[in-house]
Amino acid sequence: MSAAEHPQGTTEHWTRRDFVAASVATGLAGATAPAAAALDVVTEDVALKAADGTCDAAFLHPRTGTWPGVIVWADAFGLRPSMRDIGRRLAGEGYAVLVPNPFYRVGKAPMFESAANVDFQDPATRARLGPLMGSITAAGAAEKDAVAYAAFLDANAAVDKARRIGTQGYCMGGALAVRTAAAVPDRIGAAASFHGGGLVTDKPESPHLLASRIRARMYFGIASNDDQRQPDAKDKLREAFAAAGVPAEIEVYPAKHGWCVPDMPSEAGAPIYSAPEAERAWGKLLALYKAGLA
Numbered sequence: 001m002s003a004a005e006h007p008q009g010t011t012e013h014w015t016r017r018d019f020v021a022a023s024v025a026t027g028l029a030g031a032t033a034p035a036a037a038a039l040d041v042v043t044e045d046v047a048l049k050a051a052d053g054t055c056d057a058a059f060l061h062p063r064t065g066t067w068p069g070v071i072v073w074a075d076a077f078g079l080r081p082s083m084r085d086i087g088r089r090l091a092g093e094g095y096a097v098l099v100p101n102p103f104y105r106v107g108k109a110p111m112f113e114s115a116a117n118v119d120f121q122d123p124a125t126r127a128r129l130g131p132l133m134g135s136i137t138a139a140g141a142a143e144k145d146a147v148a149y150a151a152f153l154d155a156n157a158a159v160d161k162a163r164r165i166g167t168q169g170y171c172m173g174g175a176l177a178v179r180t181a182a183a184v185p186d187r188i189g190a191a192a193s194f195h196g197g198g199l200v201t202d203k204p205e206s207p208h209l210l211a212s213r214i215r216a217r218m219y220f221g222i223a224s225n226d227d228q229r230q231p232d233a234k235d236k237l238r239e240a241f242a243a244a245g246v247p248a249e250i251e252v253y254p255a256k257h258g259w260c261v262p263d264m265p266s267e268a269g270a271p272i273y274s275a276p277e278a279e280r281a282w283g284k285l286l287a288l289y290k291a292g293l294a
Contacts, residue, residue: 039063041091043084048100048152051144055104059156060087061096066160068293069153071146071180072099073173075261076133077118079109082263093286095166096158098149102176105135114263133172137198139205146180150187164189164216166289170261171197174220175207181218182210190292191216192285194260195223195253200233208237211244217292218248221281223257249284253277 039062046059058079061067070090074083079101087099101109111132112118118125136142146167153159165187169177174196181191191214193199199220200208220237227234234250241248255277258264264272 038092039094041088043088046152048148050100050104050148051141052105055100055145055148056108057098057100058084058087059096059098060084060091061158062091062094066158067091067094067096068163068289069150069156069159069165070095070097070289071149071153071165071167071177072097073167073169073176073180074099074102075115075171075173075258076129077112077115078103078132080112080114080263081110082114082261085262089282090285095289096153096156096160098153100145100149102136102145102173103132105141106132115261116263116265118265136176137172142176142179143183146176146183149180150184154187164293166190166192166293168192168194168285169196170194171258175199178207178210178214178218181216182213185213185215188214188216189294190219190288192219192221192288194221194281195226195255195257196220197226197257200230200236208240211240211246211248214241214244214246216246217288218246219284219288220248220250221260221284222250222252223259224252224254226257227252249288251284253281 041060042063044059046057047054048057072083072087072090079099083099087097091097103109103111111128150165153165154161167177167180167188168191169175174193175198177191177193178199181188198207200206218241222234234252237248237250253259255274256267256272258272259274260278260281262273266272
């Protein structure tokens with residue numbers, strides 16, 4: 001499902017399957033395996049002015065030079081070590097990466113240090129997740145934050161402002177990456193969703209219906225169990241982006257929801273994280289940014 005994060009939530013007896021279904025409906029999880037950075041990377045803890053207060057974030061970039069900016073949206077467990085690792089690896093590839101705490105309206109990160117030992121049937125865990133997710137999935141919240149995050153990058157000396165900005169999201173963050181691309185169309189040149197939740201809904205504000213506002217290259221990596229649960233989602237995504245004339249690649253991976261994030265817990269005794277498929281997704285991400293962040 002998802003990886004480690006920040007505070008707050010919900011209650012009642014849920015099975016792991018119930019939680020996965022709910023997270024897909026709302027949007028949750030995933031990322032990729034950390035690796036040694038190719039470039040010397042600087043990590044800064046920053047506090048930036050956001051729509052509804054001060055957002056704490058990690059800002060990672062090569063020590064010298066200017067680079068394309070990227071916004072990384074975490075899964076439902078928020079800004080934590082595994083998400084910092086994703087940002088650090090990407091920075092090592094030659095990007096200036098902002099990994100914000102998506103739940104800054106509720107509290108500072110980390111709210112969860114790791115998702116590795118999360119018990120999805122634990123009422124206390126569920127009681128924390130509801131308010132956290134609700135704070136960023138509320139109408140207009142992600143869009144306002146996207147504007148603030150893009151402005152932060154454009155004001156930073158490590159960012160090449162002549163290049164467009166990228167954004168990527170995991171689980172819950174997948175839909176937020178789509179909303180970011182629609183909210184800042186003149187700056188976002190590429191957006192990726194990995195095992196994104198809530199991408200196609202029957203609501204008028206469904207992310208797939210934002211295609212006409214987007215001017216970025218798009219990539220959607222869909223988990224096999226998410227595809228089984230909502231088999232028409234990939235087709236509706238394709239149709240929406242094709243109709244809008246927006247280039248979008250959509251693939252179903254032979255992996256579980258959350259496969260990109262290294263600190264996911266096990267399910268039925270087997271790991272959710274899949275190193276081979278996470279590396280495949282990483283390669284797709286780098287190709288997307290190379291093409292879209294000109």
